[in-house]
Amino acid sequence: MPAVATITPAENTAGLTLRFCYEDKQLLPYYAGNNADIPVNPGATIEHLQQATAAAGIGLELLRMPWLRCLQLLEENQVDALVAAYSAERAHYTRYPTDAYGQPDPAKAINTNALCLAYRFNNDLPHKISDTTAGLTIARPHGYRPLPLPEHATLVGAHSPEQAIELVVSGRVDATTVTCEINSVAGNQQEIDTLPLKILQPPVYYSVGYLMLSEQFYQQHNAIAEQLWQALPLTLDQSRYIEYLTYPLNF
Incomplete structure (x- = not known):
């Protein structure tokens, strides 16, 4: 302390x-x-x-x-x-x-934090982001403010951050946003490391x-x-x- x-x-x-x-x-x-x-x-x-x-x-x-x-x-x-x-x-x-x-x-x-996209290991998310003709779905909890995500992305509402992650793990959406940096220190929730997920760097959004x-x-x-x-x-x-x-x- x-x-x-x-x-x-x-x-x-x-x-x-x-x-x-x-x-x-x-x-x-x-x-x-x-x-x-x-x-x-x-x-x-x-x-x-x-x-x-x-x-x-x-x-x-x-x-x-x-x-x-x-x-x-x-x-x-x-x-x-x-x-x-x-x-x-x-x-x-x-x-x-x-x-x-x-x-x-x-x-x-x-506090300050950075958000990255989390996606399934077998999902070619970088290609879907760069190809504007590709289908791209991103889950975000209801009520959260809009972020500057790719224009061709379709947002899917979730009841909680946990449900958003579940949608990614099950393959129902391509990605969701997760914290990947806190107060200028790199880090993400330990649960992410136990799931078949990858973190896409660099962050898509910095928040204060x-x-x-x-x-x-x-x-x-x-x-x-x-x-x-x-x-x-x-x-x-x-x-x-x-x-x-x-x-x-x-x-």
Whole structure:
């Protein structure tokens, strides 16, 4: 674990709790476990957030729901925060750390990751990508934001990342996206290495995850919001993110 960040609260934080919403499907290394339950080992992002909120002197309430529901509740100010990449269509109801030019500040992100395509070992995916006349199907979980994938690709919805991988393994689709780099460190979920799958390099997408706050929380606790964003890089434990790729084997 990194050294505990020392931050002097800029306001009285007694009784203040951050209501954090995240999806009720496992997404390693970030979130562990399925459904609304919070497992003892909740995932690297949750442990990271626990450290950051403690450094800022506030409590943390965890809520698990379908991803689109989390977004809706943030827009309605019924939850205080979630983790997401910056998106212009969500900018009107989210608050995120910005730099001197008013742009999203990756120096205060909660994590970064890269996505690669995973495909069956006996599927000539590189050829299907280069040949625009070839059929190409890519599975992505419902509610996930669109990615800059090949224009001739047909997207197939899945209920979860696990189901998307199952569709690839069974040969029903050609590929799906999986995390292949976390916080600038190469790594993928250990399950991938036990399946008849290959990872296509280089990554097709790089993402920066920000702690997105509701408009209401930011307006009421502006100083705490800034302290939370400052605490995130100070409490980042890169090794913990990599360890969660082996969940639950080594926990």
